[in-house]
Amino acid sequence: MSTALPPRPRQISQTKAHICIVASIYNSEFTDALVENATDELNNILPQATISVARVPGAFEIPVASSALLHAEDTPIVLIALGLIIRGKTQHGDLVAESVTTSLQQLACDTKIPVIHEVLLVDDEKQAYARCIGSQLNRGREAARSAHTMIELFSELGLHQDKKKKSTRSYPSNA
Numbered sequence: 657m658s659t660a661l662p663p664r665p666r667q668i669s670q671t672k673a674h675i676c677i678v679a680s681i682y683n684s685e686f687t688d689a690l691v692e693n694a695t696d697e698l699n700n701i702l703p704q705a706t707i708s709v710a711r712v713p714g715a716f717e718i719p720v721a722s723s724a725l726l727h728a729e730d731t732p733i734v735l736i737a738l739g740l741i742i743r744g745k746t747q748h749g750d751l752v753a754e755s756v757t758t759s760l761q762q763l764a765c766d767t768k769i770p771v772i773h774e775v776l777l778v779d780d781e782k783q784a785y786a787r788c789i790g791s792q793l794n795r796g797r798e799a800a801r802s803a804h805t806m807i808e809l810f811s812e813l814g815l816h817q818d819k820k821k822k823s824t825r826s827y828p829s830n831a
């Protein structure tokens with residue numbers, strides 16, 4: 657059974673967090689809507705946050721781009737992954753979806769930076785419309801609200817990762 661959105665949380669006005677969205681371009685009618693809904697909701701509940709958006713060709717490219725961004729200099733406080741996989745006649749869609757899910761979870765646990773997973777696997781455009789464009793089940797808004805919850809939790813628990821510190825190394829290593 658499809659569940660409706662969690663309630664909109666209270667606004668956190670003071671958080672100047674950097675939030676990164678990594679979204680696929682594939683099925684752009686739907687993925688653009690996911691980005692728009694997620695961004696709009698973030699602007700409502702985290703108005704001071706800085707939001708960066710990276711677009712990759714398809715869902716399969718989301719994990720590698722996410723990994724690069726989570727290991728970059730300006731590490732985001734949370735990463736939101738958005739995509740839409742519509743099953744075709746082969747197992748390709750399921751294989752992509754499973755690989756992306758496993759990779760994103762591993763990335764979150766390795767970096768200890770929350771990764772919000774809304775890379776959807778659906779059977780048809782009707783399911784896609786309800787979750788990407790419709791309002792009652794909108795997974796873009798859901799992603800924003802989940803990001804908000806994780807930011808609050810990690811802040812309360814003092815778990816936010818410090819900015820990536822530049823490592824100074826001498827070369828050759830025996831120098």
Ligand SMILES: Nc1c(NC[C@H](O)[C@H](O)[C@H](O)CO)[nH]c(=O)[nH]c1=O
Pocket residue numbers: 680682683713714715716717739740741742743749752
């Ligand atoms: N069929 C869908 C794809 N397929 C493309 C893959 O994600 C990937 O870009 C390709 O295998 C090259 O590495 N991607 C989606 O996001 N959604 C689809 O429905």
Ligand SMILES: CC(=O)[C@@H](O)COP(=O)(O)O
Pocket residue numbers: 741742743744745746747748749750752
């Ligand atoms: C999820 C996909 O890559 C999908 O478009 C592939 O379709 P098919 O399984 O019919 O090749």
